[in-house]
Amino acid sequence: MKKIGIFDSGVDTPEEIILAAGFVSCRLFGDPTIEPDKANEHIPPTHCVWTRNLLEQAIKGLDKDIVGIIATHGCDRTNREFDIWLKCINLDFMFFLNSPFKRNKIALKFFIDDMKELISQLEDSFSVKVSSEKIKVAIKLMNKIRSLLMEISEFRSKMVLKGAEFHALVKEVQQIDKNEAIKLLEAKLEELKTKKTTVNKKYKKILLTGSDLDDTEFIEYIENLGFQIVIDDLGIGTKYFWNKVDENKEPIEALAEYHLKKPIHSTKFPSYERYDVIKNLAESYKVDGIINVAHKFCEPVLYDHPYLSKKFKELDIPYLFIETEYNRESYKQLATRFEAFGEIIKRRD
Amino acid sequence: MSKEKKSGIMLNATNKLKNEMGRHFLAIEQAYRDGKPTAWATAGTPVELLYAMDVQAMMPENSATISAALKQSKKFIEIAEDQGYSYDLCSYFKTNVGAVSSKAEMSVGGTRKPTFMLSSDVICDTHVRWFQVQAERLNVPHFTLDIPHVVSNTSNRQREYFKKYIKEQLWELLDFITEVTGHEYNEEKAREVASNSYELGKIWQDVFELRKNVPSPISTRDTFGGLFPLFTMPGLKSPIKLYKRMYKEAKLRVDAGVGALENEEFRLMWEGIPFWYNLKFFSNLERWNAMIVYEPYVYAFSKYTNPNITKDDVLNHPVESMAELVLSFWYIYDLETRVKKFKETIKEWKIDGVLLHNNMSCRPNSCGQYDLKRILMEELDIPSLIITSDMNDPRKLNETQVVNQIESFIEILRQRKKK
Structure with missing residues (x-):
C-alpha cells in the first residue's frame, strides 16, 4: 500500500485525512546511526540535528512506497527546510500544512481552511475522493488506536511495561497501516493484562519531556540507569493519544479542534501552558522526577527550559535538563548526569 | 593586492540620524512621564498600528543593537546564559534578557517595562518565545500574531485564506489594544x-x-x-x-x-x-x-x-x-x-x-x-x-x-x- 510521509516536529498532522485518501500515514523518524553529510550541504551544522537527519534520509531515498510528503508546521525548521525538501526530493505530492501557532477560534477557522486545501490537493494529485464519510471512518479508527494506547500506557506506571518498550510501540503505530496497528495493540494489551510486574520497583519513576525523542535506544539507555519512564509529554507518547476526536461533529472541524485542544506542544503558543500539562501528569503519576531532554539547537525546548526549571523548583519536584546531540556515542557522556540525578532523588527518599 | 586604506564618505544627512533616534528615545521618556501606553514590538509586526492607536512603540531588537555597538551585548548575553538560556539561542533575545535583568539604562540597550507586548512569528518563532519569557517576567499582557508560512509551492488560493487569517488577527489586535489601553481605533489617524x-x-x-x-x-x-x-x-x-x-x-x-x-x-x-x-x-x-x-x-x-x-x-x-x-x-x-x-x-x-x-x-x-x-x-x-x-x-x-x-x-x- 502506498504511503504519505509526514515531516512533523509535533504531532499535528491529521492522519485521518491521509487514511481517507487511501494511503498509509507514515511519520518520518530520524536515524541516529547516520551522519547528515548530504543534509549538511544544504543546512548549516548549527541547525536542528533531528531535521537535518530527516533530510539526509530523504536525499538518500525514502521508503519506496512513499508517494508524497506532508510537512506540518511545528517549529521554524519545518517551513524553512520544506523548501529545501522541494529541491532535493522528487515526489509528486508535497504539501506544507500551516498548523496554527495559536489555539483560538480564529486559528481554528484557519486550520479548517488549510485542511480543506490539503484534501483538495490530495484529491487533485491522486484522483481520489476524500469524503466526509471516509474521514469519519478514519476518525473512528484513530480513536480506537488512541484508546488502546491510553490503556497500554498505564502499564508503565504499574511497572509492568518498560517505557522504552512503550515508546517503540507508539513509534511503530505512527508508521504502519492503522488496521495492523490495532491488531498489534490489541495483542499487546492482552499480553500485558496477564503479565506481572517485571520492572524493578526500586527504579525511580520519571516523567520524560523535551524534543520529540525518537530513538528508543535513548529511552532504554535512560531506564537502564535505574529509571522507569512512567509517563511522558512527548509526540511519541501521550501527545499522540491523550485526547480523542469528537465523532459527532463535522469531521474536519472535529480534527482541527482536536489538534488545537490536545495538550500543548513546545512548538505552539503559549508554550508555557506546558507547565500545567507536565505538572498535572507529574502529580497524577506521582513521579520522582522530571527529565527534560533537548536535542542540540532545538529552540522551542531551549526557550522553555529556564521557566520550567524555576517552576518545578518551586514545586520541589526534582528536574533534570539535558542537551544532547543526535547520535548514540554522545549518550554515553550523559551517564554521570543521569546517575547524579538518580542520587538526588534517592537522597530525598 | 592593494591594502591601501581608502575611506568611504558618509552622507552629511546620516549624521542627523542621531537626532532622529534621540527623538525616538525622548518620545519614549515622554510617554512614561505622561502615562501614555507603551508597547514592545518585534521586527515585522505592523508597528504602524501601534502609532495609529496612540501607543508609543519600543523595539527591543533595536535596543539590543545599541548594546552591541557599545560593546555591552556580551555582558548581557552572559547574564542570560547564567539564567539558563542556552549558548545557541538568539543573541538579541539574550541581550534583552540581560539588559532588563540588570536594569540597564535605555542608552546602553535597556528597555523599560511596557504596557503590553506585541510579537509575531512572521520572521521567527523566537520573537514569540522571547516576549513570552519577558511578558511573564514583567507581568504584562502579550498579543502575538500568527503568520502562516509561505513556502515555494504555496498557491494564490492559499494566500487568500492566509490573508483572511491575518486580517482577523489584526482586528483582534486592535480590540486587544483598546481593552488594555482604553484607546479606540481611529480610521483617520x-x-x-x-x-x-x-x-x-x-x-x-x-x-x-x-x-x-x-x-x-x-x-x-x-x-x-x-x-x-x-x-x-x-x-x-x-x-x-x-x-x-x-x-x-x-x-x-x-x-x-x-x-x-x-x-x-x-x-x-x-x-x-x-x-x-x-x-x-x-x-x-x-x-x-x-x-x-x-x-x-x-x-x-x-x-x-x-x-x-x-x-x-x-x-x-x-x-x-x-x-x-x-x-x-x-x-x-x-x-x-x-x-x-x-x-x-x-x-x-x-x-x-x-x-x-x-x-x-x-x-x-x-x-x-x-x-x-x-x-x-x-x-x-x-x-x-x-x-x-x-x-x-x-x-x-x-x-x-x-x-x-x-x-x-x-x-x-x-x-x-x-x-
Whole structure:
C-alpha cells in the first residue's frame, strides 16, 4: 500500500485525512546511526540535528512506497527546510500544512481552511475522493488506536511495561497501516493484562519531556540507569493519544479542534501552558522526577527550559535538563548526569 | 593586492540620524512621564498600528543593537546564559534578557517595562518565545500574531485564506489594544500613519535605486544605521525629512559622478543582519575597494515592496493592506522567491559578489543560504562567500578567519575581473 510521509516536529498532522485518501500515514523518524553529510550541504551544522537527519534520509531515498510528503508546521525548521525538501526530493505530492501557532477560534477557522486545501490537493494529485464519510471512518479508527494506547500506557506506571518498550510501540503505530496497528495493540494489551510486574520497583519513576525523542535506544539507555519512564509529554507518547476526536461533529472541524485542544506542544503558543500539562501528569503519576531532554539547537525546548526549571523548583519536584546531540556515542557522556540525578532523588527518599 | 586604506564618505544627512533616534528615545521618556501606553514590538509586526492607536512603540531588537555597538551585548548575553538560556539561542533575545535583568539604562540597550507586548512569528518563532519569557517576567499582557508560512509551492488560493487569517488577527489586535489601553481605533489617524509609513518606505526605496549607479553614492555607513527609523518610527513624520535629505545628497553625488568610495572596484551584496558589535568590518572592505551596495535585510523594512499593494490600498485599507504586506516581506521570502529576487537584484545593482551571513542567531534567515550560494554560482556565475558568525554576540566572530576569507574572496573577484 502506498504511503504519505509526514515531516512533523509535533504531532499535528491529521492522519485521518491521509487514511481517507487511501494511503498509509507514515511519520518520518530520524536515524541516529547516520551522519547528515548530504543534509549538511544544504543546512548549516548549527541547525536542528533531528531535521537535518530527516533530510539526509530523504536525499538518500525514502521508503519506496512513499508517494508524497506532508510537512506540518511545528517549529521554524519545518517551513524553512520544506523548501529545501522541494529541491532535493522528487515526489509528486508535497504539501506544507500551516498548523496554527495559536489555539483560538480564529486559528481554528484557519486550520479548517488549510485542511480543506490539503484534501483538495490530495484529491487533485491522486484522483481520489476524500469524503466526509471516509474521514469519519478514519476518525473512528484513530480513536480506537488512541484508546488502546491510553490503556497500554498505564502499564508503565504499574511497572509492568518498560517505557522504552512503550515508546517503540507508539513509534511503530505512527508508521504502519492503522488496521495492523490495532491488531498489534490489541495483542499487546492482552499480553500485558496477564503479565506481572517485571520492572524493578526500586527504579525511580520519571516523567520524560523535551524534543520529540525518537530513538528508543535513548529511552532504554535512560531506564537502564535505574529509571522507569512512567509517563511522558512527548509526540511519541501521550501527545499522540491523550485526547480523542469528537465523532459527532463535522469531521474536519472535529480534527482541527482536536489538534488545537490536545495538550500543548513546545512548538505552539503559549508554550508555557506546558507547565500545567507536565505538572498535572507529574502529580497524577506521582513521579520522582522530571527529565527534560533537548536535542542540540532545538529552540522551542531551549526557550522553555529556564521557566520550567524555576517552576518545578518551586514545586520541589526534582528536574533534570539535558542537551544532547543526535547520535548514540554522545549518550554515553550523559551517564554521570543521569546517575547524579538518580542520587538526588534517592537522597530525598 | 592593494591594502591601501581608502575611506568611504558618509552622507552629511546620516549624521542627523542621531537626532532622529534621540527623538525616538525622548518620545519614549515622554510617554512614561505622561502615562501614555507603551508597547514592545518585534521586527515585522505592523508597528504602524501601534502609532495609529496612540501607543508609543519600543523595539527591543533595536535596543539590543545599541548594546552591541557599545560593546555591552556580551555582558548581557552572559547574564542570560547564567539564567539558563542556552549558548545557541538568539543573541538579541539574550541581550534583552540581560539588559532588563540588570536594569540597564535605555542608552546602553535597556528597555523599560511596557504596557503590553506585541510579537509575531512572521520572521521567527523566537520573537514569540522571547516576549513570552519577558511578558511573564514583567507581568504584562502579550498579543502575538500568527503568520502562516509561505513556502515555494504555496498557491494564490492559499494566500487568500492566509490573508483572511491575518486580517482577523489584526482586528483582534486592535480590540486587544483598546481593552488594555482604553484607546479606540481611529480610521483617520490610521490613514495618516499609513501615509507617512508609505512615504518613508518609498523614499528609502528611492535611495536604494540610486545605489544602482556606478559608483554607488552611499555605503553601509549610511544604510545600517539609516535603517532604524523604518524599524522604530514607521508612520511618523519626522524621519521622512531625514530620508529626503539623504536622498537629495545622494542624488547630487550621482549627478556629479561621485561615489561613497573613491575607487569603487567591487560591488557586493550583504545578506543577513550585520555584526552590530563590529560595524568597522564593513567599512574595512573599502581597503580592497569593495563596497556593499545592497542589503536585503535593510531594504526589507521599506515594507511596500509588493506591487499588488498600491498607495490607495494602504491609505484606504490601512489594516487590511498590512495582511498582504507581512506575507511578502523580503526577509522571509520562500527559497524560490528569494533566489528570483537575488537574481534580479544582482543584475540591477551590478553585483560582483555576495556575502551571506550564516547568522547563528537567525536560523530562519541562514536556512537556504547554501542552496542560494550554489544556484547563484551555477546559474549566474556569481561567487558568494558564507561567513559564519552572529549579529550580536562578539564571541561568535572569528575576525582573523573572516578577514582571511574576505581577502581570498576579493582575490577571486579580482581575477574574474581581469578575465
